[in-house]
Amino acid sequence: MNITLTLNGKRRTADIHPNAKLSDVLRQLGCASVKMGCNEGACGSCAVSVNGRVINSCLAYAAQADGGTVETVESIGSLDHPHPIQAALVEEGAVQCGFCMPGMIMAAKALFDKNPSPTDAELAIHLDGQLCRCTGYEKIQSALRRVAAHGAPVPSPGSSTKGGRS
Amino acid sequence: MKITAYHRPETLDKARSLLRDLGPAGIPLAGATSHAFMKGDDEKTAVDLAALGLDTITATPQGFAIGAMARIADLQAFAAPGWVLDRVALRFVSQPMRNMTTLGGNLARVFPWNDFPVALLALDATLDIAGDTVTTHPAATFFKGQPARLFKPGDLLTAIHVPAVGPGCGFGYHKETVVNMDFSLFTAAAWVRRDKRSLAEVRIAVGAGVPLPQRLIALEDALTGKAFSRDTVRAAVIAHAEAVSWKGGDGFSADYIRQLALTHLEDALHAAWNDAAGGAV
Numbered sequence A: 001m002n003i004t005l006t007l008n009g010k011r012r013t014a015d016i017h018p019n020a021k022l023s024d025v026l027r028q029l030g031c032a033s034v035k036m037g038c039n040e041g042a043c044g045s046c047a048v049s050v051n052g053r054v055i056n057s058c059l060a061y062a063a064q065a066d067g068g069t070v071e072t073v074e075s076i077g078s079l080d081h082p083h084p085i086q087a088a089l090v091e092e093g094a095v096q097c098g099f100c101m102p103g104m105i106m107a108a109k110a111l112f113d114k115n116p117s118p119t120d121a122e123l124a125i126h127l128d129g130q131l132c133r134c135t136g137y138e139k140i141q142s143a144l145r146r147v148a149a150h151g152a153p154v155p156s157p158g159s160s161t162k163g164g165r166s
Numbered sequence B: 001m002k003i004t005a006y007h008r009p010e011t012l013d014k015a016r017s018l019l020r021d022l023g024p025a026g027i028p029l030a031g032a033t034s035h036a037f038m039k040g041d042d043e044k045t046a047v048d049l050a051a052l053g054l055d056t057i058t059a060t061p062q063g064f065a066i067g068a069m070a071r072i073a074d075l076q077a078f079a080a081p082g083w084v085l086d087r088v089a090l091r092f093v094s095q096p097m098r099n100m101t102t103l104g105g106n107l108a109r110v111f112p113w114n115d116f117p118v119a120l121l122a123l124d125a126t127l128d129i130a131g132d133t134v135t136t137h138p139a140a141t142f143f144k145g146q147p148a149r150l151f152k153p154g155d156l157l158t159a160i161h162v163p164a165v166g167p168g169c170g171f172g173y174h175k176e177t178v179v180n181m182d183f184s185l186f187t188a189a190a191w192v193r194r195d196k197r198s199l200a201e202v203r204i205a206v207g208a209g210v211p212l213p214q215r216l217i218a219l220e221d222a223l224t225g226k227a228f229s230r231d232t233v234r235a236a237v238i239a240h241a242e243a244v245s246w247k248g249g250d251g252f253s254a255d256y257i258r259q260l261a262l263t264h265l266e267d268a269l270h271a272a273w274n275d276a277a278g279g280a281v
Helices: A022-028 A084-091 A101-114 A120-126 A137-150 B012-025 B072-077 B085-090 B095-100 B103-108 B116-123 B217-223 B230-241 B254-276
Strands: A002-007 A010-015 A047-050 A053-056 A069-071 B002-007 B026-029 B043-048 B057-059 B063-067 B126-130 B134-138 B156-163 B169-176 B186-195 B198-207
Touching: A022 A047, A047 A101, A053 A101, A053 B095, A084 A101, A084 A137, A101 A120, A101 A137, A120 A137, B012 B026, B012 B043, B012 B156, B072 B085, B072 B095, B072 B103, B085 B116, B085 B169, B103 B116, B103 B156, B116 B156, B116 B169, B116 B186, B116 B198, B169 B254, B186 B254, B198 B217, B198 B254, B217 B230, B230 B254
Parallel strands: A002 A069, B002 B043, B026 B043
Antiparallel strands: A002 A010, A047 A053, A047 A069, B057 B063, B063 B156, B126 B134, B126 B156, B169 B186, B186 B198
């Protein structure tokens, strides 16, 4: 079956099997940031935003995203112009192996988009699906706390569409 | 299970018609989060219910009407006087899973550890199944066995009606997991109505640790009309927990689950009592 979606601001089509998971299709479409971890919705490394909600793309069928808007970390920042969340994570030394970072950043951005100054408790609730196997939670939390303290600025539209790495 | 075809109908009638025609080859698709656990090679045609407009939460004169496709995150975010399901939602797995999982999906097929059946039993909710006509089922009936027994081919769970927790009433919910995102080892929910220092009405439900979520009617009867005190609650819980066949598993003995039950039943009742007084839960 054919699906059409708006992926990171661009209209994309894909010929997929109805059983295909969204994570696989996104990787086939070039979004290497979508990491395959547990494949059962437990680790959050595949987290992407679909129609404004951050979900585990390893559990969602790609067909469910047909007609929708999907955002991955590729749309969020670039090496030259990192999103404030990405900048804070780097400045805090919060990125170890980096495998969890795309999902972590997507989850954090979804929260900051709604609430620029979340409390520690709100951060804990909204990031409770993101596991870091390096166990670097303290520095991740410090980085996000730093963003929260300043209120996450909204990047200008189109500031970053390629070269994103996290 | 393998999905070999996919439909996203835009009306309830079309969805019902598709599922009726497909019979066992069709599967309603809600949040899809449980599909990862459906092993085997059987091929299914998915009928996605996302476009049916069943995802709203509405205040009604009696409480709240929740569309079966409302996400757990919607329950988490909703706020209104008498609304308590946000407390249950917050203990549900993780934020990405709360963003995906639907209330209907958590109810239509019941595993022992499902969270919301326990809360809905304590809150005395009702559930609507759309067939040729809409039939309304009390939670106590709906969860008496696997809900599938109530569905004919093409029937769909469409709405859940939850009474508001009114003045003088309170709700308590306790869930035990090994780690935060884990399936429940034991879940307890309690709803009480206070009359000064007494428990005028009590509903208590448990899940996990038992084959299916259930009300503890004997314990409710033992507490109804009694003056509330720590000793009264503890004595009643201990006496009536003995009569329940607790189920162990996943490395936990039935006796360990019974011990969890004693603690969490007491805690849920105290939380409901304090909630009824407008205090902390």
